[in-house]
Amino acid sequence: MTRPRILIVEDEADIRRFVRLALEREEMTVFEASTAAQARIDAGTRRPDLLIVDLGLPDYDGKTLIREVRTWSAAPTLVLSARDHEEEKVSALDAGADDYLVKPFGVPELLARVRAQLRRSSLLSAAGQASSTVRFGKVEVNLATHETWRDSEPVHLTPIEFRLLSALIRGRGKVLTHKQLLNEVWGSGYADRPHYLRIYMSHLRQKLEDDPIQPKHLMTELQVGYRIAGI
Amino acid sequence: MLKTLVRPLLWTTLCCIVTTIAAGFLLKIFDLSNVVMLFLINVVFISLTFGRTAGIWACILGVGCFDFFFVPPQFFFAVSDVQYIFTFLLMVIVALVTSELAVKLRREVRFAKASADRATALARVASDLSGAVTIDQIEAVCRETLAPLFTATAVLLTPDRSDQLGGAGDTAGLDLSAAQRAYDRPPRSGGLLTPDAASGVLYLPLAGPMATRGVLALRLQPPQTAIDRDDRVLLDACCASIALALERIHFADVAQETQIRVEGERLRNALLAAVSHDLRTPLTAIRGLADTLANPGGLSADEQMLMAGSIRSQSEELQRLIGNLLDAARLQGDGVFLRREWHALGEIVGIALERSRPAIGPREVRIDLSDDVPLIEIDSVLFDRVLENILNNAAKYTEPTATIFIRSVVADGDIEIRIEDNGTRFPLTETDVLFEPFTRGPHESTIHGVGLGLFLCRRIVEAHGGVLRAFPRRPNGACFEIRLPRGEPPQIEREGETAA
Structure with a gap:
């Protein structure tokens, strides 16, 4: 290399x-x-x-x-x-x-x-194109079929939760700002409503993280946005 | 005008008719010369009640009736006896004198009543003003108490810092340059009081003992060309009261500003002293370690690693101190600017925990956040500093085996966040002193750091409209309690729970 x-x-x-x-x-x-x-x-x-x-x-x-x-x-x-x-x-x-x-x-x-x-x-x-299955920690996500598993157990995500998760996965390694995420998941009309993001992030953490308060993968960047870690 | 003249005259005529009829009856018992007294009393009574014109009318009517009905030859106006001429004359004189006296008396009564009214009005203005502690309240007194006294509308104009007048109320239709002239060059008192020709508004300078404090713009309704002497006296007295009230507020403000400045000065001095100590300590260590590393002869590789590690941890300490100082400076400045947004409490707690992880080390942390607290409206950066400082503090004053508890509940519409520990090294007494800037616990010699942290925490929590308290925990340890008003969380549109 x-x-x-x-x-x-x-x-x-x-x-x-x-x-x-x-x-x-x-x-x-x-x-x-x-x-x-x-x-x-x-x-x-x-x-x-x-x-x-x-x-x-x-x-x-x-x-x-x-x-x-x-x-x-x-x-x-x-x-x-x-x-x-x-x-x-x-x-x-x-x-x-x-x-x-x-x-x-x-x-x-x-x-x-x-x-x-x-x-x-x-x-x-x-x-060129990432594979459709992504793993982080105990979680496995299939971006093509919209299916999610944790510890091989299927996890039920709402459409918005899944859109948010896949936006984070697509931007892996990057910090995604509130504006970028709101735009991508909810549309441009929601740019001034970061609390939507916070509520749905906490839902995702409840469903996917071992300790939602101290997450290992769905990380907060204070005043900036979110990133996904450990992929 | 006509009515005020006609009505007394009608009454007078009626009284004369009644008197004549009464005299007709009395004449059967009394002598004519005695009965004439009845007419005299009628004249006195009418004069007293209705004034001079009515008195003279009563006199003429009385004499006429007396002559026509009673004096022989009866039912003729001819007078045979000369002594009745004298009686008529006497009656006319009595009528004139009485009515003159009555008029004078009535005028005095009216005058006394007007004076009393003015005194009451002045007392009311003065007492209302004495309760006023802001310029807005004085403006309200001018508008609601003073203006009605003169059937006028009043606007209080007060100068700004550059001595330019401006009104708290409605200044439309006022000639501010005329007001400014009155303010800059107040006319000598006792001078002629005439409304501004163009706008019909009186501009009265409010001269206090020390300086002119403003201008009262008075628009008389209906528009008048001048104000009478008695009203003028009352108006001057009111203006003097307003000026005094304005001056009182001015000096109260000055005193408060001075106190704030003194307080700021005291803080700055304490800060400088603390900074020179607490910033120099890590700086000295960093410099000494760097100098030693620059000439590493005789040092083992392990020792060099340790020194580099010390430089790193000392600079981290410096960074934390500078962060606190910058936030403190930001909060001390005029007007704290908070970037409040609706945040998930769990997220903020998570961040603070992650950042204080090096300080917390092996201590166990137990978290129990109520599900009732989905969102709180905070400035996340500043609030994170509060939690970080309290957690660092908890770590600093506890043994490595201690446990730290983080709890949140909703109580009485407030959100309560408690950070507790079961350590034994925390100073249990004088918990309020902890929040003074640059206070430290008794372990000052071994644990360092500007005592700015907790002071800063309190300032930040207070800026959020909340309360931060610290108290000892039973049987041992300390408890920090943050209470924040819950506010009105924004509505979240629920999405249908359909499978993805």
Whole structure:
């Protein structure tokens, strides 16, 4: 397998340095850009497999960069953001980013996210289409027949519950924002009703998780959205 | 006008007829010179009751009747005896003097009554104003108590911070620039009081002892060109009362602002002291460890790993402190802005537990959330901080073998969330002091962290309209209780339970 190519867009040299060291140790090729303008050029010439983009860039908005790159590249994008930029984070995800890390973050966390994104994109490009049966933990879902089993026992899901579950599965490895999920499951008229999402997520957890309060698979991203883990 | 003149004259005529008939009967017993007294009394009575014009009319009628019916030659107006001329003259003089006195008396009575009315009105305005603690209440007194006294509508105009007048009430139809002129250059008191020519509105500056506090716009109904002297006195007195009330509120506000500033200053100082201690500790450790790692001669690989681990945990501690400080700063600022949404309590508890997992370590956590609490309206980020801080606290002050309980129930329309532990290290007394910023339990020397956490929790819960209490748990441990109003959860459209 060829070495994955990663582009880091971050204006702080020390952060670039430790991210680079950590990724190079994982046999990845790393390119650095300190401004959005440079990143735009590098994204075109270096053809990275994954982008790590800081939202607080000096020249222009990281969001704009993500939206631009998204128009011609399917490479997964990992966003770095500070805690007080919650709305920025959500709009970056809506603009096409796949996941985010909140500063300060640790190296193990960073590596886990990068690996997950690379795995997902290679899976998607290799298989072309994912198989219709998906397993996570004790749960098995058949996306074609709309059947769900837990511990080999069939589980009864309502149509909306199943639509929500399959939206999460389709976006595996990604953080799906409230807006994206509401749009996909209920339609555009429900964008301002995140409580629907919360109620149905709790139903899904009751039916599929061992401990609904401390879920292992149907994970909450506070103020952002949800993700499915462990597939 | 005609009616007010005709009615007394009709009454007077009637009285004269009655007197004449009565005199006719009395004449059979008494002398004529005595009977004339009856007519005199009639004149005095009429003058007192109906005033001068009626008095003179009574006099003329009385003399006429007396002459016509009783003085010989009877049924003729001719007077034979000269002494009756004297009687007529006397009656006219008595009528005039009496009516003059009566009129004067009546005027004085009316005047005294008007003064009493004004005094009562002023007292009512003053007492209403004394109860007013906001400008809106003063405005209401002007509109409801003062304006009716002058059959007018009143609008109170008060200056904003840049000394520009604005009205709390309906300012339509008012000439604000004329009001501003009256406010900026109040006319000398006692000056002529004339309504604004264009709008027909009186602009009365409200001069308090220290400064002009506003302008009262008074629109007289029906429009008048001027206001009379007595009303003017009352109006001036009312304006002075309003100005005093406004000044009182102004200084109360100033005092409150000062107190808030002093309180803020005290907090800031305490914060600086705490920050310099609690932030420097991890920073010193990080710096020392990094310096040591930079020159690792003589250190084993294990030791180097341990040091790197310490740097990591110290920076995590720093991150937590900074998070609390940022939230505290956000909550101390003017107006807490909450991003309230309807959240599932279980989800928030789950997140807080996951985040406090490193601190909780081996302690057992038992969760019992009521199914009656499907959704609560909270700012999830801030509320998560509350739960995290309380859980961290519970972990900090308990042995690793302790158990932490998280329960929720619905009580009296409130949602009650209790986080309890059965540890023995929690300070049991003075639980309210815990919520003061920068207070720590007795284990200060061994457990560190700015005592900002619980203070922050209380501020956040209060910003949600709730209450946070802490009390000792029997037989040992501590209990933190969050009470939140339940609110009106949004309706969820139910979907048909058909199989997928």
